[in-house]
């Protein structure tokens with residue numbers, strides 16, 4: 001099959017991750033939609049996808065160039081003086097003068113209380129929306145200088161509740177890949193994602209048709225399929241919304257291993273809920289009320305006894321396993 005755009009992939013993942021169908025609908029209904037929200041979807045398809053239809057599989061992405069991929073491999077991804085409100089709540093500032101640099105090849109952990117604006121940062125980086133003020137820069141070039149298809153090639157999003165569509169396992173892994181790929185490549189990605197072992201035990205292996213929304217699979221298995229998908233897509237930038245719900249210890253370990261393989265050498269933003277992830281990050285950014293409250297390494301922020309240590313002690317991070 002033709003690979004569908006990463007944009008479609010990330011759109012439905014984001015929708016599922018936030019559990020906010022209404023949010024997507026409000027975004028679709030706005031009279032002045034950011035063209036980025038169409039991603040590389042054919043005209044008219046957006047509404048259907050937002051309503052839960054199967055993604056429209058079109059070879060649009062094959063036409064996208066690799067300009068954003070090249071820029072991301074050579075430079076940082078940055079939000080510069082970004083101000084943002086959602087279209088239907090224009091009076092409510094959600095991000096206020098946010099400056100955030102994701103350094104090339106490093107991991108940035110984004111932490112903060114619920115509603116602080118973490119998912120909104122992820123949505124802007126994915127170009128589901130555009131900031132009202134400020135800029136998104138990739139290797140110093142404005143995001144708008146890249147086409148949607150180019151952008152979608154450069155960034156992959158792995159959400160905590162990945163959406164699978166009812167097709168085969170192989171289709172689900174290759175979805176988001178630009179250009180065709182072989183079963184060997186699909187299998188290699190599944191192996192790196194710790195998914196091959198369970199896939200080969202399924203009735204038809206890689207040809208097993210997963211149920212609507214992937215219900216045949218457990219949460220941990222769905223996550224590993226999503227990681228295999230991102231590995232195969234091989235984007236230089238990964239936005240990872242770490243799962244909050246606990247998996248059993250074995251599944252958790254398999255997912256964490258797969259994530260380590262996925263993030264190695266890439267520019268990563270992880271919305272982090274686990275102490276182990278935060279500790280291992282190159283940079284931790286604490287958000288509060290739509291602003292950056294603090295940034296630094298785990299040790300630096302603990303020593304500062306500021307918002308980070310407060311967050312750690314009041315909210316706590318999931319403990320109990322190490323990466």
Ligand SMILES: Nc1ncnc2c1ncn2[C@@H]1O[C@H](COP(=O)(O)OP(=O)(O)OP(=O)(O)O)[C@@H](O)[C@H]1O
Nearest residue numbers: 023086089094112113114115116117118119120121
């Ligand atoms: N589509 C939307 N329309 C209007 N307001 C929104 C929309 N999405 C989020 N918000 C609001 O923006 C603010 C930031 O939300 P966001 O989801 O970015 O926070 P978060 O830090 O990711 O929270 P959580 O950890 O709970 O996911 C919140 O006040 C939220 O209610």
